[in-house]
Amino acid sequence: MNFLEEKILSEGTVKQGNILKIDNFLNHQIDIGIMRQIANELKQRFSGVEVNKILTIEASGIAIATMLGHLYEVTVVFAKKSETVNSTDDKYISQAYSFTHKQMNSVFVSKPYLHPTDRVLIVDDFLADGQAVHALIDLVHQAGGEVAGIGIAVEKGQQKGGKILREEGYRLESIAIIEDMDWQTQTIRFRQQR
Numbered sequence: 001m002n003f004l005e006e007k008i009l010s011e012g013t014v015k016q017g018n019i020l021k022i023d024n025f026l027n028h029q030i031d032i033g034i035m036r037q038i039a040n041e042l043k044q045r046f047s048g049v050e051v052n053k054i055l056t057i058e059a060s061g062i063a064i065a066t067m068l069g070h071l072y073e074v075t076v077v078f079a080k081k082s083e084t085v086n087s088t089d090d091k092y093i094s095q096a097y098s099f100t101h102k103q104m105n106s107v108f109v110s111k112p113y114l115h116p117t118d119r120v121l122i123v124d125d126f127l128a129d130g131q132a133v134h135a136l137i138d139l140v141h142q143a144g145g146e147v148a149g150i151g152i153a154v155e156k157g158q159q160k161g162g163k164i165l166r167e168e169g170y171r172l173e174s175i176a177i178i179e180d181m182d183w184q185t186q187t188i189r190f191r192q193q194r
Ligand code: 5GP
Pocket: 018, 019, 020, 021, 022, 027, 060, 096, 097, 098, 099, 100, 124, 125, 126, 127, 128, 129, 130, 131, 132, 133, 156, 161
């Protein structure tokens, strides 16, 4: 078991509706030691891949992205969310259905922050159905940039996002992949990796 799987088992709780709560170290309170380990692990898994920008989505992806940006010494950009975006000028805009908030969000990045020369490593805390990551991919492509890879802390393997992204040919690395979890028994099983 890796460090993140151990941390999830010792501090995570499973909520009804297929939600893993890890507020204790990632989604509310931030454990800097674990964030550092997540960033180091992603950097190692993407070794040899050229990256000149890190892109995430507010809010919880920002902590991981910042640590990773520090390691790569590249700029970190986070896409902003809102239910509606009034002006369409000077922004790249995409849409993502929020799994946790059950609503459609517009997701945007101001045009000066993404370029055709960007080789972007997309990172996020969770991957579920892949809505958030697909919106980020769309923003990179609108800017004419390239997706160098996708780095995720926790992939929920029983949801479709990971399968779709791998089938689409993206290089996807998830540090912990949940095979299944049960809120009644509080059991979590991880997919064997490597
Ligand atoms: P997706 O867009 O892949 O369907 O869902 C990923 C997004 O939803 C993540 O950015 C994350 O914020 C949120 N999310 C999805 N599942 C969970 C979960 O089980 N726990 C938490 N804390 N967030 C989740």
